[in-house]
Amino acid sequence: MMAAGMAAQRGLRTILIEKNPVLGRKLLLTGKGRCNLTNYCEVDELIENIPVNGKFLTNAFYKFSSKETISFFNKLGLEIKVERGKRVFPASDKAKDVIEVLIKFVVSNGVNVIHSSALDIMKFGKIFAVKLQNGEVIRGNKLIIATGGKSYPGTGSTGDGYKFARKFGHTIKKYKPSLVPIEAKHEWAPRADELLLKNVAIKILDKNNKVVYKDSGEMFFTKFGVSGPVILSASSHVRNIKNHKLFIDLKPALSEEKLDIRIQRDFNEYSRKQFKAVLKNLLPNKLVPIIIELSKIPARKQVHQITKEERKNLVFLLKNLSLKLDKFRSIKEAIVTSGGVDVKEIAPKTMESKLVPGLYFAGEVIDVDGHTGGFNLQIAWSAGFVAGSSV
Numbered sequence: 001m002m003a004a005g006m007a008a009q010r011g012l013r014t015i016l017i018e019k020n021p022v023l024g025r026k027l028l029l030t031g032k033g034r035c036n037l038t039n040y041c042e043v044d045e046l047i048e049n050i051p052v053n054g055k056f057l058t059n060a061f062y063k064f065s066s067k068e069t070i071s072f073f074n075k076l077g078l079e080i081k082v083e084r085g086k087r088v089f090p091a092s093d094k095a096k097d098v099i100e101v102l103i104k105f106v107v108s109n110g111v112n113v114i115h116s117s118a119l120d121i122m123k124f125g126k127i128f129a130v131k132l133q134n135g136e137v138i139r140g141n142k143l144i145i146a147t148g149g150k151s152y153p154g155t156g157s158t159g160d161g162y163k164f165a166r167k168f169g170h171t172i173k174k175y176k177p178s179l180v181p182i183e184a185k186h187e188w189a190p191r192a193d194e195l196l197l198k199n200v201a202i203k204i205l206d207k208n209n210k211v212v213y214k215d216s217g218e219m220f221f222t223k224f225g226v227s228g229p230v231i232l233s234a235s236s237h238v239r240n241i242k243n244h245k246l247f248i249d250l251k252p253a254l255s256e257e258k259l260d261i262r263i264q265r266d267f268n269e270y271s272r273k274q275f276k277a278v279l280k281n282l283l284p285n286k287l288v289p290i291i292i293e294l295s296k297i298p299a300r301k302q303v304h305q306i307t308k309e310e311r312k313n314l315v316f317l318l319k320n321l322s323l324k325l326d327k328f329r330s331i332k333e334a335i336v337t338s339g340g341v342d343v344k345e346i347a348p349k350t351m352e353s354k355l356v357p358g359l360y361f362a363g364e365v366i367d368v369d370g371h372t373g374g375f376n377l378q379i380a381w382s383a384g385f386v387a388g389s390s391v
């Protein structure tokens with residue numbers, strides 16, 4: 001949409017081909033329906049947050065930075081707000097408002113939108129021909145492939161762009177899921193399904209017990225393991241998760257000593273109460289039976305009978321709840337696809353193919369992927385802007 005709107009704004013006759021009956025279906029899911037449309041930071045920080053080929057985007061980010069994204073949307077009438085971690089959202093908290101103004105941008109610039117799937121792309125001399133599912137063949141002297149990655153295929157991104165690019169001789173870097181939930185092996189994990197932990201610190205240790213990732217924030221349990229912002233971020237940093245261990249600090253604001261003092265205070269105050277009742281003051285309900293089981297302290301034991309050793313073990317457990325990690329969920333559940341069209345074969349100043357004159361790429365189809373926080377959409381805006389301004 002960005003690329004098509006920019007091209008049309010320059011007076012070029014532009015056709016946008018979209019296989020879905022609506023535009024921007026994936027956007028509707030972004031930021032849990034709120035669309036974290038960019039990150040309010042400088043270009044250097046944008047690049048730092050694109051672990052795969054961030055430098056390739058330097059030029060595109062200077063041409064269209066997150067500040068330009070914000071003013072672009074403001075000009076279209078979208079009010080925005082900046083939240084924790086410099087994450088930018090529409091003030092309305094509604095992703096559909098982002099889609100609405102983008103459609104306005106596309107339509108008001110005179111883009112002709114055709115809702116049909118592109119099945120094949122050919123080039124005859126200098127002319128591209130796109131064969132559509134509805135039987136039409138669209139011809140043009142420039143072509144931008146912005147078909148997204150392979151994740152959340154229900155939104156339309158089924159990896160078709162890789163097939164088209166490969167046909168034109170482009171190298172496709174092996175794609176894999178990034179920003180994806182992680183499966184855990186522990187038998188108790190499914191019992192915590194849907195449990196949200198709003199403020200925890202996590203660390204991930206490899207098989208040699210070396211800390212390979214640390215973060216703090218929000219996570220949740222699923223039937224198969226763990227997900228949520230800190231877990232998704234971890235998945236883009238730790239590329240192979242097999243035989244790694246996740247440690248969750250359930251009380252990151254308190255040191256072990258302070259937590260011990262807090263628990264002693266509770267135990268003194270409610271000395272005749274049962275362990276399970278007192279734990280409810282400390283933990284979300286769903287976690288109580290799990291912690292009881294792992295602590296090996298009987299649920300009905302009155303807290304004044306709990307030994308010092310048992311209490312110390314409990315403190316350790318609350319600071320180090322551990323889970324064996326197994327594997328990433330499939331690409332279908334990944335927020336982004338890592339891998340794609342090799343950046344070495346694309347000119348960073350224009351997004352034009354170095355192999356096929358007149359062919360351009362934009363967005364997630366390229367071998368670039370970022371952390372959570374609005375960076376992936378910024379890639380799409382910046383690359384789309386550059387491609388649409390260069391065709």
Ligand SMILES: Cc1cc2nc3c(=O)[nH]c(=O)nc-3n(C[C@H](O)[C@H](O)[C@H](O)COP(=O)(O)OP(=O)(O)OC[C@H]3O[C@@H](n4cnc5c(N)ncnc54)[C@H](O)[C@@H]3O)c2cc1C
Pocket residue numbers: 017018019020023024025026027029030031032035036037038116117118119146147148149151152155156157158159160161334335336362363364365373374375376377378380
């Ligand atoms: C659940 C979820 C939440 C996310 N949240 C955020 C967030 O808050 N912030 C953020 O920065 N990023 C987020 N992302 C990532 C972000 O949405 C993507 O990186 C971004 O949408 C990529 O844009 P794109 O235009 O390259 O591809 P897409 O948005 O995937 O668009 C590609 C379009 O091409 C169409 N298409 C594909 N093949 C064909 C074909 N053969 N013929 C016709 N049309 C075709 C598709 O139907 C689709 O509409 C999220 C992703 C998911 C899945």
